Amino acid sequence: MKIAILSRNENLYSTRRLKEACLARGHEVDVIDTLHCYMDITSSRPAVRYHGEELPQYDAIIPRIGASVTFYGTAVARQFEMMGTFNINESVAISRSRDKLRSLQLLSRKGIGLPRTGFASRPDNIKDLIKNVGGAPLVIKLLEGTQGIGVVLADTAKAAESIIEAFMGVRANILVQEYIKEAGGADIRCLVVGGRVVAAMKRQGAEGEFRSNLHRGGSAEIVKLTKEERATAIKAAKAMGLNFCGVDLLRSHNGPMVMEVNSSPGLEGIETATGLDVAGKVIEFLENNAKFNATKTKGRG
Secondary structure (H helix, E strand, O other): OEEEEEOOOOOOHHHHHHHHHHHHOOOEEEEEOHHHEEEEOOOOOOEEEEOOEEOOOOOEEEEOOOHHHHHHHHHHHHHHHHOOOEEOOOHHHHHHHHOHHHHHHHHHHOOOOOOOEEEOOOOOOHHHHHHHOOOOOEEEEEOOOOOOOOEEEEOOHHHHHHHHHHHHHOOOOEEEEEOOHHHOOEEEEEEEEOOEEEEEEEEEOOOOOOOOOHHHOOEEEEOOOOHHHHHHHHHHHHHHOOOEEEEEEEEEOOEEEEEEEEOOOOOHHHHHHHOOOHHHHHHHHHHHHOOOOOOOOOOOO
16 A cells, blocks of 8 residues: 655654554555645646645555644645545544534534533623533633643632633633543543554543643553443544544543543554554554545534
8 A cells, every 4th residue: 555644743753653554564655744735726636746746646644633733734634535545534523623612512412421511702600601510620721722731720719710711811712621530630541443442541640730641741551441431432433533533531420521532642652551553553444444535524513
């Protein structure tokens, strides 16, 4: 197969591992900087150009599109889809998952466990918004935040009011979310490939830190999933229409709750914690599913 990895840096761990897995399984692979692609969308034969030349026809692409370049990155992925190239995570599904509000609404519609969440632009009564998610302590999140940036824990109702007012003062879009105290600053990252959980790890926040992101000093270890946790992760990936994603769960008294579905999950933490060849599983999925013009919009909304 001829595979392209859409990534801005071929030295990143995840990009490098996916490239290694392609080569180890006998495939041709190119790493293409998404932002240096430009598209011919006026002719009857759609094409993607790169550094002054038209790119060849690929059997499959693996988009590694950062949150900051979602709009342009999904446009490039969509162009490849128009050319008949199989996209492991089609463009609509990536856009769906990147919009935190939209993704939570879609998960809610499917009856998937979620922390109680509020969203408002200019609420007349901030106290009622806070009360509606169970009161303080609660979590306030910027819609555009990544890797734990723009996530604040408000311990008291007064602090929550001040933070919400501050965010609204700069016209930021925020979510107000129930704080799951029993999770103890830990979450579970499930790596889903082709409707199957292929690896899972527990991420524990650093001491005094409620966010479990490894980028913020958290630690990771292998974890055994319950049947309900495994089913929830698979159902969440299906609701987003993603073939390859990370599903972040919290263990609560009311069962597993989904925090986020990530369409470009990092591989370093989970491969290190579990010792599993997750990159190889991704390429194996392409081998079994990549066909010309086979990318179809999955999920709804």
